[in-house]
Amino acid sequence: MNRGNSRTVLVPGRINPRVRERLEREFEPVFIDKADPGLMDEGARAGIRGMATATAISASFIDAFPNLEIIANFGVGYDAVDAAHAASKAVMVTNTPDVLTDEVADTTIGLLLNTLRELPKAEAYLRAGRWAAEGAYPLTSLTLRGRTAGIFGLGRIGLAIARRLEAFGIEIQYHTRNKRSDVDYPWHETLLSLATAVDLLIVVVPGGAATDNAVNAEILDALGTDGVLISVGRGSTIDEPALIEALEQNRIAAAGLDVFANEPNAPKALIDLPNACLLPHVASASVSTRNAMADLVVDNLAAWFDGRPAITPVPECKDLNKGN
Ligand code: NAP
Ligand code: 8YV
Numbered sequence: 001m002n003r004g005n006s007r008t009v010l011v012p013g014r015i016n017p018r019v020r021e022r023l024e025r026e027f028e029p030v031f032i033d034k035a036d037p038g039l040m041d042e043g044a045r046a047g048i049r050g051m052a053t054a055t056a057i058s059a060s061f062i063d064a065f066p067n068l069e070i071i072a073n074f075g076v077g078y079d080a081v082d083a084a085h086a087a088s089k090a091v092m093v094t095n096t097p098d099v100l101t102d103e104v105a106d107t108t109i110g111l112l113l114n115t116l117r118e119l120p121k122a123e124a125y126l127r128a129g130r131w132a133a134e135g136a137y138p139l140t141s142l143t144l145r146g147r148t149a150g151i152f153g154l155g156r157i158g159l160a161i162a163r164r165l166e167a168f169g170i171e172i173q174y175h176t177r178n179k180r181s182d183v184d185y186p187w188h189e190t191l192l193s194l195a196t197a198v199d200l201l202i203v204v205v206p207g208g209a210a211t212d213n214a215v216n217a218e219i220l221d222a223l224g225t226d227g228v229l230i231s232v233g234r235g236s237t238i239d240e241p242a243l244i245e246a247l248e249q250n251r252i253a254a255a256g257l258d259v260f261a262n263e264p265n266a267p268k269a270l271i272d273l274p275n276a277c278l279l280p281h282v283a284s285a286s287v288s289t290r291n292a293m294a295d296l297v298v299d300n301l302a303a304w305f306d307g308r309p310a311i312t313p314v315p316e317c318k319d320l321n322k323g324n
Contacts, residue, residue, distance in 0.1 A: 007305055010048045010065070012036075013055035016074055018294035023052060026302060037064035050301050059085035070304045072297045073314075075284075076100060076156075079207035079234060083316040092321070093314045094300040097156060099292035100284040105160035107258065107283040108202065108232050109168075115228060115256030115277040116142040142228065142253055144168060150198030152191055152215070153205030153233060154180060161202060173197055191215075195222035200230070207234025217242040220252050227252040232283050235260035244269045247276055258283050 007027040011020070012035035023029040030048065032039045035055050040048075048065045051057065054074040059082045062068060070092040073081050083093040114120050122137045131137065149165050151158045154174040162172045162185065172185045175194040179187040188194035191214055195201055201223050205211045215229065216239040223229065229252060231238050240261050246252045248269075256277040260266045263281055270276050284290065300311050309321040 006047060006049060008047045009050040009052055009301060011052050012057070012061075013053070015052060015054055016290055016294045016297075018291050019052055019074060019297050022294070022298040023301075026298065027305075035061045037061060050305065052297050052301065053081070056080040057086075058082055062086055062089065062091060070094065070301060070310065072300045074293060074297050077206055077234060078314055079236070083314050087316040087320065090320060091317075092304060092310050092324075093317045094297075094310045094312050095314050096293040096296045097312055099296055100289050101156045101160050103286055103289040104157050104232060104283040105164055107279075108157075108161050108204070108230065109164050111232065111256040111258060111277065111279055111283075112200075112202070112228075112230050113144065115230065115254050116140065116144050118142075118277075120277065144170065144200075147200045147228075148173065148198045149200045149202060150174065150188075150194040151185075152194065152201060152203045152237075154183070154185070155204070157232075158202070158204045159183070161204065170200075191219055192222055195219045195227075199224060199226050200228050203229070203231040203237055204233045205237055207236045211237045213237070213239040213242075215239060215243070217246065220246040223252050225251060225253065229255040230257075231255070232258045235263060240267060240270070244273070247273050250275075 009023055009027045009029050011029055011031045035057055037045060045065050046067055049067055049069050051071045053071060057071055057080065062082060062085055068091050071081055071086060073093060073095045076095050076097045078093060078095045081093055086093045118140050125131060125137045148171045151162055151172060151174040154162065154176050165172060173188060173194060174185050175188045175191050188197065203215060214237050220242060243255060244267065247255060254275040258279045259281055266278055270278060284293065296312060304310050304324060307324060309324050313321055
């Protein structure tokens with residue numbers, strides 16, 4: 001049994017290249033195509049002490065590694081990792097908070113402006129020679145001016161988005177489970193109350209059971225016919241069929257989405273809609289930010305393997321740091 005001294009780290013599925021390079025330099029990595037325990041024999045599984053992952057890690061996958069101590073998730077959102085199960089088995093889970101917050105907030109503002117002011121379509125119009133041939137691009141029916149933004153999830157990223165929108169002169173309100181004591185923005189106890197009060201809803205809550213399909217037909221109708229939805233948290237939070245119907249029937253005005261329920265497959269119905277602005281989950285996707293995330297993944301593993309506390313444990317696993 002290697003427990004306690006080997007530096008054997010499993011990488012199931014694809015991982016960021018900087019994570020791979022650092023693991024190859026600093027650890028003894030084992031790469032497998034996907035999170036399937038059947039791809040390794042029992043002896044090899046017993047040698048695994050750590051995991052670096054950007055894929056789903058189920059309870060049964062965790063159970064297949066008797067000496068697993070730590071799972072380092074590439075991403076601040078760790079809804080794909082069964083962290084409650086890991087914690088119950090004293091397996092540490094880490095994520096990548098803070099290092100991506102500003103990048104994701106910047107991208108959210110870009111997506112918002114693209115959705116309202118149709119900038120990708122206007123550029124396509126120019127590139128197609130239509131400006132010269134047909135004249136000016138049509139005026140946009142939507143604008144950011146005069147809107148009130150509701151932020152569903154005023155955490156690290158939600159607050160960074162709110163601060164940016166304040167600079168744009170936009171009023172902010174929010175919904176979280178717990179009212180924040182460090183901001184003056186009006187808090188709504190329910191998402192329905194928030195959606196009713198605003199005409200721009202920005203969704204940046206974590207995925208998982210507590211937020212599954214939270215943005216449903218009722219919320220969209222509360223947002224209203226001039227309402228705009230921006231989603232950068234997780235696709236699972238949006239009831240996509242309900243959103244498609246609301247956009248088709250112009251029951252809301254437009255939506256800008258960076259995340260989808262079944263990535264990398266964005267529904268064709270959404271792709272076909274003129275009032276949907278779609279990005280392929282790129283909110284954190286610059287080389288510098290992804291490198292910072294990669295370093296945090298590997299630094300968490302290094303700290304743990306050196307007997308120090310994990311740097312960024314997820315809330316479910318904070319207590320496990322006491323033993324290290
Ligand atoms: P965070 O600091 O933990 O913030 C999460 C916020 O959501 C908190 O304000 C939390 O407040 C609220 N929240 C959580 N569960 C809720 C619920 N059931 N109902 C209402 N509010 C709830 O996380 P973050 O760093 O801002 O990241 C947020 C999420 O963004 C990540 O989990 C990830 O899924 C997503 N993300 C996406 C991208 C991208 O590329 N598109 C990049 C980074 C992150 P309460 O606990 O008080 O409810
Ligand atoms: C990444 C993200 O695109 O951090 C998150 O939660 O969604 C993004 O930053 C993703 O984690 C890459 O696997």
